[in-house]
Amino acid sequence: MKNPFEKMPTILLADELIDKAFRRAEKAASSFTPRGNKISKARQREELRIRTVSNVIRDNLRKILDRTPGVSTLPPFYQELVDTLVDRKMFHKALASVNWAIKTIRTLEERYVEKVRYSRDPNEIAQLRRQFYGRVASVIKDIADNLEYLNKARDVLKDLPVIDLSLPTIVIAGHPNVGKSTLLRQLTNAKPEVASYPFTTKGINVGQFEEHWLKYQVIDTPGLLDRPLSERNEIERQAILALKHLGKVIIYIFDPSEYCGFPLEEQMHLFEEIYEEFKEFPFIVVLNKVDVADEEKIRKAEEFLRAKGIEPIRIVAKEGLGVDEVKKKILEILKPELEEEISRVS
Numbered sequence: 614m615k616n617p618f619e620k621m622p623t624i625l626l627a628d629e630l631i632d633k634a635f636r637r638a639e640k641a642a643s644s645f646t647p648r649g650n651k652i653s654k655a656r657q658r659e660e661l662r663i664r665t666v667s668n669v670i671r672d673n674l675r676k677i678l679d680r681t682p683g684v685s686t687l688p689p690f691y692q693e694l695v696d697t698l699v700d701r702k703m704f705h706k707a708l709a710s711v712n713w714a715i716k717t718i719r720t721l722e723e724r725y726v727e728k729v730r731y732s733r734d735p736n737e738i739a740q741l742r743r744q745f746y747g748r749v750a751s752v753i754k755d756i757a758d759n760l761e762y763l764n765k766a767r768d769v770l771k772d773l774p775v776i777d778l779s780l781p782t783i784v785i786a787g788h789p790n791v792g793k794s795t796l797l798r799q800l801t802n803a804k805p806e807v808a809s810y811p812f813t814t815k816g817i818n819v820g821q822f823e824e825h826w827l828k829y830q831v832i833d834t835p836g837l838l839d840r841p842l843s844e845r846n847e848i849e850r851q852a853i854l855a856l857k858h859l860g861k862v863i864i865y866i867f868d869p870s871e872y873c874g875f876p877l878e879e880q881m882h883l884f885e886e887i888y889e890e891f892k893e894f895p896f897i898v899v900l901n902k903v904d905v906a907d908e909e910k911i912r913k914a915e916e917f918l919r920a921k922g923i924e925p926i927r928i929v930a931k932e933g934l935g936v937d938e939v940k941k942k943i944l945e946i947l948k949p950e951l952e953e954e955i956s957r958v959s
């Protein structure tokens with residue numbers, strides 16, 4: 614899926630929009646040669662100005678509405694992320710105000726064109742057109758705050774991650790440096806791509822795997838699932854929760870060698886938090902760097918996990934050892950779902 618806000622146009626602020634429309638109208642009027650008597654010429658020229666101002670503004674505003682998806686029509690993953698970035702109520706209110714401005718300007722256009730057509734006085738005709746300009750400017754000023762809100766919202770929404778929502782997704786968690794990106798590379802066959810993600814400076818790494826009918830993607834979320842949830846603010850937590858709509862399986866990585874810089878105790882603590890937070894998910898737990906870890910630490914981690922009914926897999930991600938077993942586990946978990954998918958398609 615593409616970023617749903619990819620096509621959202623740049624949003625002109627109130628003054629920019631008014632300037633643009635008035636400049637276009639002057640340009641149109643200066644290259645137009647009216648025919649007939651003095652009054653008829655004045656009518657034609659001012660009608661052209663009125664129509665041009667109205668068209669330019671309405672086209673600009675219409676484009677915003679046409680190219681901005683309704684948040685509630687988006688997949689839940691994107692809805693959750695949008696809510697971390699913008700206030701949905703404000704966003705809808707801003708879009709509604711744009712719709713109001715389009716309609717109001719259209720009504721003013723019709724009313725003033727009619728007045729111009731009926732007037733017999735060139736001075737009054739020019740006066741009517743100036744009045745129209747004034748009223749249009751005040752409509753746009755009325756929605757100035759909303760345009761500014763949409764302008765800012767667009768800047769953040771266009772950075773939403775581009776993620777294929779049709780593939781089953783495996784989310785990798787664990788402290789920094791435990792080997793998350795190393796394992797991600799082993800589990801996927803293309804070079805991982807970096808997608809932007811709200812509240813992470815590094816973005817997230819997404820890698821895909823495809824072999825026969827087994828297809829999945831793995832995402833690593835630096836800065837998201839690698840420190841205690843209790844240290845998060847509300848919005849960061851929401852960005853994490855969005856992952857719930859995306860993920861099917863969690864791979865949790867321990868580094869019993871502690872070379873990552875986090876003592877095993879701390880890793881167990883983080884695991885407990887994430888295990889609790891994502892308790893409805895199947896977990897695959899791996900003990901990485903067993904090539905350099907003390908047997909005693911490895912055992913300690915294993916006992917801790919077995920007490921929870923989890924059988925961890927020992928791996929050396931750097932060498933690819935144990936990775937096949939991880940893939941087998943992934944297959945076991947995803948198989949029923951993939952079979953269902955295949956029977957649906959065929």
Ligand SMILES: Nc1nc2c(ncn2[C@@H]2O[C@H](COP(=O)(O)OP(=O)(O)OP(=O)(O)O)[C@@H](O)[C@H]2O)c(=O)[nH]1
Nearest residue numbers: 789790791792793794795835901902905929930931
């Ligand atoms: N000895 C050993 N080192 C490993 C193994 N797997 C990864 N490493 C090393 O551990 C370090 C961290 O690995 P990364 O894959 O970058 O870890 P990460 O969890 O993705 O790190 P962040 O994305 O920064 O959180 C690197 O220097 C790896 O080479 C392993 O199985 N054995």
